[in-house]
Amino acid sequence: MALGPVDIVRFAEAFGARGFKIDRPGEISPTLKKALTMQGPVIIGVPVDYRDNHRLMEDVHPEALN
Numbered sequence: 199m200a201l202g203p204v205d206i207v208r209f210a211e212a213f214g215a216r217g218f219k220i221d222r223p224g225e226i227s228p229t230l231k232k233a234l235t236m237q238g239p240v241i242i243g244v245p246v247d248y249r250d251n252h253r254l255m256e257d258v259h260p261e262a263l264n
Contacts (some may be wrong), residue, residue: 206243215239 210217233240
């Protein structure tokens, strides 16, 4: 069974939390500031581009990819 993308806002709300989704770098600071003013749990969805993870791993742990 394959699962599709998760709507993080609806997921959070289903569990009684507040949910936000960040789509652009300029949204990070205002979203975090807003979340920090709220009572209760807050979940923030941030898309991550994993295409360059291998390069990061080479810099951090060069022997890990041998």
